[in-house]
Amino acid sequence: MPRDSKVKMLGVAFVLCLVCSILVSAAAVGLKARQERNKETEKRRNILQIARMYDPSKTVDEQFSRVRSRMVDLEKGQFVDSAAAVKELHAIPAGEDSAGIRSRPRFMEVYLVEEQGRFMQVILPVYGKGLWSTMYGFIALGPDLSTVTGFGFYQHGETPGLGGEIDNPNWLAKWPGKLVYDQSGKLRIEVIKGTVDTAGPDVRHKIDGISGATLTARGVSNLLAYWLGENGYKNFLQTMRKTGGVQP
Numbered sequence: 001m002p003r004d005s006k007v008k009m010l011g012v013a014f015v016l017c018l019v020c021s022i023l024v025s026a027a028a029v030g031l032k033a034r035q036e037r038n039k040e041t042e043k044r045r046n047i048l049q050i051a052r053m054y055d056p057s058k059t060v061d062e063q064f065s066r067v068r069s070r071m072v073d074l075e076k077g078q079f080v081d082s083a084a085a086v087k088e089l090h091a092i093p094a095g096e097d098s099a100g101i102r103s104r105p106r107f108m109e110v111y112l113v114e115e116q117g118r119f120m121q122v123i124l125p126v127y128g129k130g131l132w133s134t135m136y137g138f139i140a141l142g143p144d145l146s147t148v149t150g151f152g153f154y155q156h157g158e159t160p161g162l163g164g165e166i167d168n169p170n171w172l173a174k175w176p177g178k179l180v181y182d183q184s185g186k187l188r189i190e191v192i193k194g195t196v197d198t199a200g201p202d203v204r205h206k207i208d209g210i211s212g213a214t215l216t217a218r219g220v221s222n223l224l225a226y227w228l229g230e231n232g233y234k235n236f237l238q239t240m241r242k243t244g245g246v247q248p
């Protein structure tokens with residue numbers, strides 16, 4: 001066929017597209033397992049970092065062997081077998097949706113840290129609306145299931161330098177030691193505007209705000225209010241408290 005034949009040009013373009021699409025598809029399929037593995041490692045690293053257990057000199061898998069993942073039925077407040085934890089989304093009535101997420105799964109994966117059979121930490125996934133984005137993170141609680149041992153986000157789209165300061169290590173360092181619930185079991189944890197009065201009665205429950213990020217900080221308080229409240233993990237944490245943290 002002559003070089004400038006339309007049929008030849010279309011034929012060459014078609015064959016080129018076919019070859020390229022086969023190459024791209026083969027790469028996507030071939031790398032899928034590795035991508036999944038990397039995603040899982042990244043998730044584990046985030047959990048370890050937020051729970052303040054991460055040691056960069058050791059591998060993530062080695063350190064994550066101390067963490068046990070379990071599924072929780074939020075309706076019943078109990079652990080369930082992961083095989084029973086099918087995908088089931090529940091719509092959240094507008095009046096109860098302080099996290100701004102509209103619906104939440106009935107079953108959530110949580111992470112337990114035990115040392116020599118003693119329960120040390122539970123790490124709970126939490127998420128909700130900030131100013132511009134949904135913020136995804138974890139809160140880690142100690143053996144009394146109220147004292148924060150770590151908190152942070154691994155994904156959000158807040159403005160760097162403003163709402164993005166929720167990733168600032170200095171601010172995150174203010175969380176460990178704070179109490180989510182008071183003596184009567186009332187949910188009290190909150191990020192305030194300004195600085196916490198260190199001599200005030202609420203010092204154990206309140207966290208300093210971030211200047212220029214009041215709206216993002218309000219989102220943080222609101223999403224914690226949802227996830228640590230009656231419709232989130234509160235029933236489960238109560239069950240855990242009764243059983244000394246460890247359930248069969």
Ligand SMILES: Cc1cc2nc3c(=O)[nH]c(=O)nc-3n(C[C@H](O)[C@H](O)[C@H](O)COP(=O)(O)O)c2cc1C
Binds near residue numbers: 162
């Ligand atoms: C471009 C732009 C981006 C902003 N991003 C954020 C943000 O990510 N989070 C936030 O809380 N406020 C953000 N703000 C500021 C809010 O509009 C608001 O002024 C601020 O939350 C009030 O905080 P302050 O009371 O500490 O000053 C942004 C403002 C502008 C103009």
